[in-house]
Structure formats: structure tokens, C-alpha cells
Amino acid sequence: MRPLRARLLAPVDIAPLAYFRIIFGATLLVEVFRFFSKGWIKTYYIRPDFFFSYYGFEWVKPWPGLGMYVHFAVxxxxxxxxxxGLFYRVAAPLFWLGFSYVFLLDPANYLNHLYLVCLLAFLLIWVPAGRAFSLDTRLGLARPSSTAPTWTLWLIRAQVGLVYFFGGIAKFDADWLSGVPGAMFLRKWELTAPLAEKAWAARLFAFSGTAFDLLVAPALLWRRTRPWAVAAAVAFHLTNANLFRIGIFPWLMIAALPLFFEPSTVRRWLERVWPWRASEAAETPATGSWTQQAGVAFFALWLTLQALLPLRHFLYPGEVNWTEQGHNFSWHMKLRNKKGSVIFEARDPRTGERWDVDPEPLLSKRQYSKMTTRPDLVLQFAQRIARQYEHQGRPGIQVFADVWVSLNGRPHQPLVDPTVDLAAQPHSLRAATWILPLREEAVALSSDEEDADAQEP
Known part of the structure; x- marks a missing residue:
């Protein structure tokens, strides 16, 4: 471990970190503008009467009044x-806190790229990306440097690479490799729609996507394969941008490709375009300092966590694309088509009275669509119904859900046990016994299936 630690502490050109700070900030500035211009702030954070919650973060609520508009402006x-690069050491943690707050407001709005933004924003807090090509160094607010410890660059590289890697691991799925989800996706773009009915094209789409995710990061690091990897990455992300509405994700990943280039190449690019030049003193990290040793420890712990978290779905029984338990935060990206419907029935055990509850008036269109295929959201809304009647003076109301879902073109089948009172079930991280198992009918193409997987707001 000692030689490895020495290599991680050795100095490396700081230019890639500065470059990533610039493109990350610019991309997120565009994303904030999109939230304003498309009306998403009102649609998803002001208008709904009810918000779902992540386990342990039930206390996170939207700002009242115009607070959400102010929040996004900040x-x-x-x-x-x-x-x-202005007041970087203040801006980085505040941006992470502010964006993570938005992310945690409602799991119905979960998107892999929003989760990735939270992770990358957190990592930017701990790397010296503001000590070069920044206004801080220009104005004398930060000590300029031309180098940084090697682990800081590899931390960002590894985080981006893990997204690709686990995206590939997740594609070792019988449904995905059958080509059926791929055919459904190909049908959505006019350019690829003719290929959707050809089995060989759908399978090629599935296998090539798997191979790309597993190989692209190593190929970007090797000089001989890098040109081919860059071309494949650009083609891959541009195709995804047309097939799926996944917001800034393709553009952020394309912009992040130079992270894997030689740092000297990135420096030459920045020196040509950066308008404010400042002298940068070369620095050799103090490899024995406690801060550098702590940095290496953080590097190891963070990557261990990021390698284990996407595998947690193996702790739960059943097919993860069906039960959704362990699906989020695991880089299972665009692997399935799900379409469902739900009917809630409330019962008063004291009087025997039964009646249906319509959830649509209380939810946005997106919230309702996501809830119909995700058991945890069904549970949360059932408990919301029970609480509402309790506040009206009718405690002890039972709530049952009749949920029918189609996964990847299968016939609709029940997702939730309709005989279980969901109002009495705990909201926890344990395996949910009230989720019914997926029947193993073969997947089949269906021209009227709609993609209900995660897409941009």
C-alpha cells in the first residue's frame, strides 16, 4: 500500500480539475436556466399538494411562497x-447543499444525472479546482498552484468511470439482452424507428450498449484507443440525447471526456481560451502531512462506498426492475419500460364502509405516472390517505391498492398485494413482503407501450 499511497500523493497538473470546475459550473448554470424557462419549478416544487420522500429525509420540504424561485436563482x-472560480471554497459547498436539497424534495423526480450532479458537487468541495484558471487566483483570493495531489484527479475520473461501469454491469439482464427494451427505445426516434422491428438491430443495440459502458473508461485512459473511445462516446451520448429526454446528462458526460486525457493537453486548451491569466507556482504536496494522508483515506473510503452502493439490490429478493428495491443510486439507466395503473380503496373497519380514493388531483402528472410503477411511492401515498382521514376525525382508516404493471411488454400483472393494509406497513429499507413477485412470462414487443422510466422533468 505504501507505493500506491506515494503515487496518489505525487503532484499532477491541476489543469484537468480546473477544466472540470468550469464545464461543471457552466452545465449546471444552463440546467438552472432550463428549470426557469420550462416552468419546472412551479410544476414540480410548488403546484403539487403532496410530495413523496426518501427514507430518513421526510423532513425535507419545499420553501413556501416564492422561496423555490429564490432558491434556484441562488x-x-x-x-x-x-x-x-470566484469564492470557490464558499460556492462549492453551498451549491452542493442547495442542489442536494432540490434532489431530496421528491423521489418521484429522481434522475440518475441529478444524483450524479450531487456526487460531483460534493467531490468538488474537497479538490483544489479553484487554484488555477480562476478569478480567485486573479484577485489574490486564493494561492495559485500548477499542481495538485494525484488522488484529487483520479477521484473525479473514478466517479465518472463508475457511472459507465455499473451502467454496463446493470445491462447483464435477461430482459435487456433480449433486445426488447432496446426495440422499444429505437421506436422513439424517427431515424432508428425502422430498426425497431428487426431482432438483430435490437440485440445489437443492447450488446453494443453493454460493451460501451464496460470498456469506454479504460479505453479513454489508453492513448492508442482514446480516439476511438472519444468517437464512440460522442456517438453514444448523442444517440441517447435523441432517444431519451435525459436533460444535461449526455452533454455533461461528453464535456467530461477530457478528464481522461493527459493533463498537459488540457492545460494547452485552457491557456488558449481562458481570458484571465495568473502565475501559478508549482507545488509538491507534503506527502507526510495529515491533510494529505486524510485525503488518501477519503479517496479510498469514497470509492469503496461508490462500489458497494450500486450492488445493494442483491440484498433484496426478486427482480430489481420490478420491485424497485435498490434500483435508485445504482446506475440502472434506461433498462426497462414500465406502465401501470393504480386504484386506492379506503375502508373504515368500524363501519365496514368502503370507497375509492382518486390520487390524481393531489399529484402532478409526473408524480402519478411514477407512483403507478413504484411500490414505495404507492405505500407513501396510501399512508398519506390514512393521515388525511385521521386529521378529519376518522382514525384507523385502512388503505388498499390494486396496482397492475407491465414490465418490458409483458402482460399487466399485480405489483402490490391487494389484501394488505398499506397504511399499517412501515416505510423502511427492509425487503417489502407486500410486493408480489414478477411472473416470468417472456417479454414481447408491444407498439403501444410507453417509456415510463426516469426522464427529465
């Missing part, structure tokens, strides 16, 4: 500050 300012 996020835009912080993203701009990251881009130009």
Missing part, C-alpha cells in the same frame, strides 16, 4: 461562481 449564481 443556485444559478453559485453555478456561475464555480464556472469563473
Amino acid at each position: 443556485l444559478g449564481v453559485l453555478a456561475a461562481m464555480l464556472t469563473v
Whole structure:
């Protein structure tokens, strides 16, 4: 371990870190603008009467009144500050806190790229990306440096590479490799729609996507394969941008490709375009300092966590694309088509009265669509129904759900046990016994299936 630690502490050109700070801040500035211009702030954080919650974060609620507009405006300012490197050590943690708050407001709005933004924003807090090509060094607010410890660069590289790697691991799925989900996706783009009915094209789409995710990061690091890897990555992400509405994700991943280049190459690019030049003193990290040793420990612990978290779905019984337990935070990206419907029935055990409850008036269109295929959201809404009647003076109301879902073109089948009172079930991280197992009918193409997987708001 000692030689490895020495290599991680050795100095490396700081230019890739500065480059990533710039493109990350600029990309998120565009994302904030999109939230304003498309009306998503009102649609998803102001208008709904009910918000779902992540386990342990039930206390996270939207700001009242115009607070959410102010919050996003502040996020835009912080993203701009990251881009130009102004007050970086303040802007980085504040942006992470502010964006993570938005992310935690409602799991119905979960998107892999929003989760990735939270992770990368957190990592930027701990790397010296503001000590070069920044206004901080220009104005004398930070000590300029031309180098940084090697682990800081590899921390960002590894985080981006793990997204690809676990995206590939997740594709070792019988449904995905059958080509059926791929055919459904190909049908959505006019350019690829003719290929959707050809079995060989759907299977090629599935296998090539798997191979790309597993190989692209190593191929980007090797000089001989890098040009081919860059071409494949650009083609892959541009195809995804047309097939799926996944927001900034393709563009952020394309912009992040130079992270895997030689640092000297990135420096030459930045020196040509950066308008404010400042002298940068070369620094050799103090390898024996406690801060550098702590940095290496953080590097190891963070990557261990990021390697284990995507595998947690193996702790739960059943097919993860069906039960959804362990699906989020695991880089299972665009692997399935799910379409469902739900009917809630409330019962008063004291009087024997039964009646249906319509959830649509209380939810946004997106919330309702996501809830119909995700057991945890069904449970949360059932408990919301029970609480509402309790506040009206009718405690002890039971709530049952009749949920029918189609996965990857299968016939609709029940997702939740309709005989279980969901109002009495705990909201926990344990395996849910009230989720019914997936019947193993063969997947089949269906022209009227709609993609209900995660897409941009």
C-alpha cells in the first residue's frame, strides 16, 4: 500500500480539475436556466399538494411562497461562481447543499444525472479546482498552484468511470439482452424507428450498449484507443440525447471526456481560451502531512462506498426492475419500460364502509405516472390517505391498492398485494413482503407501450 499511497500523493497538473470546475459550473448554470424557462419549478416544487420522500429525509420540504424561485436563482449564481472560480471554497459547498436539497424534495423526480450532479458537487468541495484558471487566483483570493495531489484527479475520473461501469454491469439482464427494451427505445426516434422491428438491430443495440459502458473508461485512459473511445462516446451520448429526454446528462458526460486525457493537453486548451491569466507556482504536496494522508483515506473510503452502493439490490429478493428495491443510486439507466395503473380503496373497519380514493388531483402528472410503477411511492401515498382521514376525525382508516404493471411488454400483472393494509406497513429499507413477485412470462414487443422510466422533468 505504501507505493500506491506515494503515487496518489505525487503532484499532477491541476489543469484537468480546473477544466472540470468550469464545464461543471457552466452545465449546471444552463440546467438552472432550463428549470426557469420550462416552468419546472412551479410544476414540480410548488403546484403539487403532496410530495413523496426518501427514507430518513421526510423532513425535507419545499420553501413556501416564492422561496423555490429564490432558491434556484441562488443556485444559478453559485453555478456561475464555480464556472469563473470566484469564492470557490464558499460556492462549492453551498451549491452542493442547495442542489442536494432540490434532489431530496421528491423521489418521484429522481434522475440518475441529478444524483450524479450531487456526487460531483460534493467531490468538488474537497479538490483544489479553484487554484488555477480562476478569478480567485486573479484577485489574490486564493494561492495559485500548477499542481495538485494525484488522488484529487483520479477521484473525479473514478466517479465518472463508475457511472459507465455499473451502467454496463446493470445491462447483464435477461430482459435487456433480449433486445426488447432496446426495440422499444429505437421506436422513439424517427431515424432508428425502422430498426425497431428487426431482432438483430435490437440485440445489437443492447450488446453494443453493454460493451460501451464496460470498456469506454479504460479505453479513454489508453492513448492508442482514446480516439476511438472519444468517437464512440460522442456517438453514444448523442444517440441517447435523441432517444431519451435525459436533460444535461449526455452533454455533461461528453464535456467530461477530457478528464481522461493527459493533463498537459488540457492545460494547452485552457491557456488558449481562458481570458484571465495568473502565475501559478508549482507545488509538491507534503506527502507526510495529515491533510494529505486524510485525503488518501477519503479517496479510498469514497470509492469503496461508490462500489458497494450500486450492488445493494442483491440484498433484496426478486427482480430489481420490478420491485424497485435498490434500483435508485445504482446506475440502472434506461433498462426497462414500465406502465401501470393504480386504484386506492379506503375502508373504515368500524363501519365496514368502503370507497375509492382518486390520487390524481393531489399529484402532478409526473408524480402519478411514477407512483403507478413504484411500490414505495404507492405505500407513501396510501399512508398519506390514512393521515388525511385521521386529521378529519376518522382514525384507523385502512388503505388498499390494486396496482397492475407491465414490465418490458409483458402482460399487466399485480405489483402490490391487494389484501394488505398499506397504511399499517412501515416505510423502511427492509425487503417489502407486500410486493408480489414478477411472473416470468417472456417479454414481447408491444407498439403501444410507453417509456415510463426516469426522464427529465
